[in-house]
Amino acid sequence: MNRIDKLFETKKSAILSVYLTAGFPELEDTCHVIRELADKGVDMIEIGMPFSDPLADGPLLQVCNQQALNNGMNVSLLFDQLRSIRETVDIPLLLMGYLNPVLNYGMDNFCREAADVGMDGVILPDLPVREYTGQFQKFFQHHGLHMIFLISPQTSVERIRQIETLGSGFIYMVSSASTTGVKNGFQPEQISYFRRIKEMDLNLPQLIGFGISTQETYRQACKYANGAIIGSAFMKHLMDEGSISKKVSTFINQIRP
């Protein structure tokens, strides 16, 4: 059974998923950061594959992407690094990235390798639903990987219903019309969007991401969805001085004291 499904079967609320950029701050830090996050009780991890032009990301994650690329990170090296991750980490792991490097690697190869190293799902924000169903869905299904689709406050009800049918694993709710990055709490219209989605009673679980940076925003997100995804705020913290283990534990303690 896919670990994402297993997670949502056993845990319905307050799920915490954390994003990291692979190969950041140093090329060889990827698995170290993953293990520390898993040790601190994070429920799920999104491993970012760096890209030169990350369109859906704000300035902070652009910097992280670029630094990881400068460090020499690429898709095949990442698979090499992840080769033994399942010896120590049991929680669901996802790959997040942009379409071009994945297409360049070959979608079929990519899915095979991802499944082979024990990944559970993939997030590709610039892969539209229609292209996915037309060309690529078969590879994901064949290799038992979940394709996670995003919805935003602008996504129509009709389209959410379509995504609910085509997607699997969970739905990634983008909290506002924005790129990734830290914001100051939720606005009333965001809360009403969260409510609107909750009331749709979708048959896929939902996690809220983008703009979650504090204990308060995490708790609020958990009120309306099954949990939350934190990216930029964690990566910002990783940029500080200190050991990775220390930085991960102080950050997770802030979010979940």
Add this chain to the structure above:
Amino acid sequence: MQYDVNQDGYYGDFGGAFIPEMLYANVEELRLRYMGILKDDGFKNDFKQLLRDYVGRPTPLFHASRLSDKYGRQVFLKREDLSHTGAHKINNTVGQILIAKRLGKRRIIAETGAGQHGVATATVCALMGLECIVYMGDTDVKRQQPNVLKMKMLGASVVTVESGNKTLKDATNEAIRDWINHPEDTHYIIGSVVGPHPYPDLVTRLQAVIGEEISWQIREQTGKDVPDCIIACVGGGSNAMGAFYPFLDNESVRMIGVEAAGKGIDTDETAATLACGRPGIIHGSKTMLMQDDDGQIIEPYSISAGLDYPGIGPVHSYLHITGRVEYYSVTDEQALEAALELTRLEGIIPAMETAHALAILGKIETGPDDVLVVNLSGRGDKDMETYIKAFENEQD
């Protein structure tokens, strides 16, 4: 038409709309509405009138007799350089601002490289009283100061982009991010036949006025039904598509697109996408793309800021693959020579981009009586610093 975009937004294998969900509603709105607006009589009248009274169309088709003598064939220049703001870019911005108003948008964003599209966008925003934000890479802000000052005088905010190589690609990334953050009230005026469907088709149709005018002007001046050959430079490829579009289905018209080879297509410093690229995804479109072995986008290089783009409009990738259009590339040096030649033979200082199209004249075989049209896409005022530097070096 055989070379038009299909219902799914593709030209053969190229095109599509590879955009994050956050942009879906905006792009979908444009996709559903653009053809209706373009076909609406009210729009057609407004567009025609502004092109005539504001832009100064039709632009002349000029028989360049000394250039013709030199190359032993009949060379005509389509004088887009005489348009308001000095390049063909204004055709597209006039059209898109009229569309933006019909979509009820109040805020306009644009990317710019050399600054020509930025100035053309700031101009129509001043004309219509709409807020205008132009994204421009820091490198380009520094090397194109006069255009930055023009945009500011026109009332636009110019946002300096510090990410990546700080040129056109990065400015486009930032404009797309702005659009993600302002999905309700903002229209993004893309400056070329690039980006997600329907932009390549929309911009092609708005620029097609160039080719439509060539069609009747060539008949009037030569008695021929169509020119034998049309030549244009290609960065994203909007001036080329404007000139080619009405003739694409007429296989007797030869078409040539000229890319910027920079310092040569066998060097790392080039912007010749079709010569050096592989299929990939950039700015929401599947097209030929300059990328490294890992699928990371490569920063291009050209002396011309307007051709300095690692992708190309998906329609050009298709016209290249099908062989309908021939594509060549010329180096910085060849383009500089061609710019000087036109200046000395015809008294016209062309834009650095346009000079690439002119540089092909000496390299292609055509019949002696053939009628060639070169799309003179812009004037060289913005490039004076580059020209002066190049010719100073030559004299040293």
